[in-house]
Amino acid sequence: MNPAQTMNLGCLLRQTALLFPDKPGLIHGEQQWTWGEIDRRVDAMVAALRGLGLGKGDKILVQSRNNLQLFESCWVAFRLGCVWVPTNFRLTPAEVAYLGASSGAKAVIYEADFPAHVDAVRLASSELTHVVCIGEPRTGEHSYEELASRHTGEWQEPATVGYDDPLWYFYTSGTTGKPKAGVLTHGQMAFVVTNHLADLIPGTTERDCSIAVAPLSHGAGIHALLNVARGACTVLMPSEKLDPDLFWQLVQTHKVSNLFTVPTIVKMLVEHPSVDQYDHSSLRYMVYAGAPMYRADQRLALRKLGNVLVQYFGLGEVTGCITVLPPAMHSADDDDVNANIGSCGRPRTGMEVAVLDENLARVPMGVVGEICCRGPGVFSGYHNNPGATEKALHGGWFHTGDLGKMDARGLLYITGRESDMYISGGSNVYPREVEEVLLQHPGVAEVAVLGVPDPKWGEVGVAVVVRSKHAAPVTPEDLLEHLDGRCARYRWPRHIFFWEVLPKSGYGKITKKDVRQALYERGDISP
Numbered sequence: 001m002n003p004a005q006t007m008n009l010g011c012l013l014r015q016t017a018l019l020f021p022d023k024p025g026l027i028h029g030e031q032q033w034t035w036g037e038i039d040r041r042v043d044a045m046v047a048a049l050r051g052l053g054l055g056k057g058d059k060i061l062v063q064s065r066n067n068l069q070l071f072e073s074c075w076v077a078f079r080l081g082c083v084w085v086p087t088n089f090r091l092t093p094a095e096v097a098y099l100g101a102s103s104g105a106k107a108v109i110y111e112a113d114f115p116a117h118v119d120a121v122r123l124a125s126s127e128l129t130h131v132v133c134i135g136e137p138r139t140g141e142h143s144y145e146e147l148a149s150r151h152t153g154e155w156q157e158p159a160t161v162g163y164d165d166p167l168w169y170f171y172t173s174g175t176t177g178k179p180k181a182g183v184l185t186h187g188q189m190a191f192v193v194t195n196h197l198a199d200l201i202p203g204t205t206e207r208d209c210s211i212a213v214a215p216l217s218h219g220a221g222i223h224a225l226l227n228v229a230r231g232a233c234t235v236l237m238p239s240e241k242l243d244p245d246l247f248w249q250l251v252q253t254h255k256v257s258n259l260f261t262v263p264t265i266v267k268m269l270v271e272h273p274s275v276d277q278y279d280h281s282s283l284r285y286m287v288y289a290g291a292p293m294y295r296a297d298q299r300l301a302l303r304k305l306g307n308v309l310v311q312y313f314g315l316g317e318v319t320g321c322i323t324v325l326p327p328a329m330h331s332a333d334d335d336d337v338n339a340n341i342g343s344c345g346r347p348r349t350g351m352e353v354a355v356l357d358e359n360l361a362r363v364p365m366g367v368v369g370e371i372c373c374r375g376p377g378v379f380s381g382y383h384n385n386p387g388a389t390e391k392a393l394h395g396g397w398f399h400t401g402d403l404g405k406m407d408a409r410g411l412l413y414i415t416g417r418e419s420d421m422y423i424s425g426g427s428n429v430y431p432r433e434v435e436e437v438l439l440q441h442p443g444v445a446e447v448a449v450l451g452v453p454d455p456k457w458g459e460v461g462v463a464v465v466v467r468s469k470h471a472a473p474v475t476p477e478d479l480l481e482h483l484d485g486r487c488a489r490y491r492w493p494r495h496i497f498f499w500e501v502l503p504k505s506g507y508g509k510i511t512k513k514d515v516r517q518a519l520y521e522r523g524d525i526s527p
Contacts, residue, residue, distance in 0.1 A: 006190070007190055008158040008160070009078045011158055012225065014158070019206070022034050022035075023233070026038060028067060042076050044147070048147035050156070052142075054080060054082060057083070059082065059103045059107075060076075060085060060109060062085065062108075062110070064111035064114070065089045066240070077168075085100075085181075086217035087217055090215075096121060108132070109144065111135060132144050162187070165186050166183045169182070170316040182379045182383075185380050193225050196225075197226050198349055201287070204226065205231065205232065211235040211250060211256045212224065212235070212259070213242060214262070227258070247274075248275055249278055252278040257282050266286065270301045275304050286301070287310045288309065294435070303332050307328070307330060313414065317378065321373075324346065340411060348375075350376055351375035355369040355370065355404055356369050357370075363405075365405075365408055368430070373398050378393075381393065403415045403416055403421060415432055422461070423458055434487060434491050446510070448502055449464075452516075461493035462494070464498075466502055476496040495524070502515060
């Protein structure tokens with residue numbers, strides 16, 4: 001590809017810093033930094049790491065909670081032409097060691113609270129040559145702040161890159177097997193940032209403000225790129241623990257206008273009494289992804305916040321660019337034609353979405369098949385994993401592994417993960433649809449439905465329910481009565497268990513493999 005068609009994504013920060021040098025770019029607790037300060041610090045770290053021998057194509061692993069240095073580190077990597085390899089800080093040392101070894105990380109930037117993670121990477125990888133500590137370094141390590149101060153004022157030219165040059169290894173959650181590194185490139189991500197600005201938070205300017213409630217290592221980090229591109233400040237929560245009262249206080253104080261989150265966090269925020277105690281009228285876009293939101297939670301959020309919800313559907317491999325359901329396509333009124341209940345929206349601008357059968361043929365409208373897509377948002381493949389790449393990109397489509405259907409307008413409806421579907425008595429059951437009905441009962445706060453082996457029916461459904469604290473305790477009989485007339489009997493769960501909490505990933509998603517494992521360990525079901 002013509003190299004003149006590709007911009008180093010790191011230029012986004014430089015452009016914003018030139019336009020708005022004195023405007024705040026990042027706020028963390030009582031501290032704030034302007035765009036000019038951030039850009040100069042990034043240049044200083046680029047100079048420092050270049051001096052250590054890092055350059056185009058090298059991988060930089062980052063193990064840190066949300067802070068200034070983590071926020072800067074992606075721009076340092078991009079400007080160097082290196083590959084940013086952020087971890088979820090909640091991972092264990094062994095899990096981070098795998099990421100370090102599988103990515104071939106040459107350098108690690110880590111927060112001082114995680115020395116065991118660095119030691120684990122050292123043992124697992126022979127390619128690691130430099131360790132930079134955010135805080136007090138150990139013997140043989142570099143201090144992040146000392147490196148930055150040593151090179152203050154050294155302007156750095158961004159590395160020249162091609163469209164397919166990688167800038168980010170976006171690790172999958174690893175629900176099956178080891179996590180895989182989806183390779184995001186400079187050219188692909190230039191499209192993604194442009195697309196997200198157009199479809200998710202249109203009209204964003206330097207007068208806007210965002211707040212990060214999730215680790216910047218994944219979806220929240222993608223969202224941060226958009227705000228940097230438009231000069232909108234990002235507010236970091238003072239702690240990794242979500243405090244709804246503090247969240248709404250910060251929204252009021254900083255006049256937050258957009259954020260990225262997941263449905264479970266939206267639920268926590270709008271169910272907390274503090275949502276009614278602070279002014280959140282500045283909020284224009286509450287973007288949620290990772291899973292469709294249950295209708296009951298969606299209605300409550302719309303009633304509390306107004307028409308600010310934006311849903312997008314997408315995986316890390318396409319950086320969220322599959323569909324979007326903007327504010328105008330949400331409504332708290334079930335009878336409103338604009339409610340689009342159950343839909344995850346229309347195809348993203350510049351992306352093609354199709355529901356295909358096993359022969360890669362489009363299925364008829366309303367028929368369930370695998371959701372696939374193609375377009376500039378699709379990643380270039382998995383790092384060092386050609387087999388997984390071929391499977392994911394088979395036939396010229398990216399295969400999501402999600403099942404869904406389309407309506408006459410081209411709106412997409414997800415029925416569940418391909419791996420979640422089970423067959424009971426010869427009939428396909430999509431747990432997502434059953435969960436939606438159960439959540440309409442006021443006594444249900446959360447639920448996970450999954451299929452388990454059964455000698456008579458092949459498989460039957462199991463529902464694990466978290467009772468609502470705001471209603472009378474619900475019983476299995478109550479739930480079966482609720483399902484009657486709302487859900488075909490073959491889809492009813494044969495077993496219902498009540499737990500205090502459901503296991504969730506570091507990003508707030510219910511992890512069904514952990515639900516299943518816990519059911520086995522409790523002896524509730526047999527493998």
